[in-house]
Amino acid sequence: EAGVAQSPRYKIIEKRQSVAFWCNPISGHATLYWYQQILGQGPKLLIQFQNNGVVDDSQLPKDRFSAERLKGVDSTLKIQPAKLEDSAVYLCASSRDRVGNIQYFGAGTRLSVL
C-alpha cells in the first residue's frame, strides 16, 4: 500500500510570510496527525483529526497555525505569519484509528524561516 505523502519536502521563507503543507494519508486511515519536530527534540503533536473532526489541537498555536482535513482524507497545515521559531520539520502521520494504533509517518517537510 502507498505510504503517507507529504509536500513540499523543503521550504524556505522569510519571517512574516505564509506557508502551507499538504498531507495525503494512507487510504482508509481515519486518524491523521500533524507534528512539529525542532532539531534535537522529539515530535510534538500539533493537531489530531478523527475523520474530518478535530480530536486534539491543544498544542496548536492558533493565532498563527491552522489546519483542516477536507472530506476526512487530505489535510493542509498553514502558518500565517511565520516566525523564526517555526523553523522545524513538520511531520504528518496517519493510523487506522486513534486508540493505541500504529502511526505511519510521511517523510516530513523541512521549513526554514529566515
Next chain:
Amino acid sequence: SQQGEEDPQALSIQEGENATMNCSYKTSINNLQWYRQNSGRGLVHLILIRSNEREKHSGRLRVTLDTSKKSSSLLITASRAADTASYFCAPGGSYIPTFGRGTSLIVHP
C-alpha cells in the same frame, strides 16, 4: 496525553555490539510502541508490545515490558552502522501518545 521518556539520551557503540535503550511512562497502557527515525526522515514503526506481554522479538530487536515498573527496554543485537538513528517509545492507551526526546544511537563501523 502520555509521554514516554527514553534513556539514555545518547548511545555510541561499535558495530557488532548490542545496544539497549529504555523507556519509562507514568500511567497504565494498552500497548507500547517503539519507533526509529533516521536523520531527516519520518518515524518508522519497529515493534508493538501489548500490556499482557512481557517480551517480544522481531529479527534483531527484542523488547521487554514491565508494567509494574512502568518501563520498557529495546535491545538491538549485533548492531550495524545502518542502525544509526534516533529511537522513540510511544505508550499507547485511551489517550494520545506523545514522544519524548528519544535515544540517539550511533553505531561506528
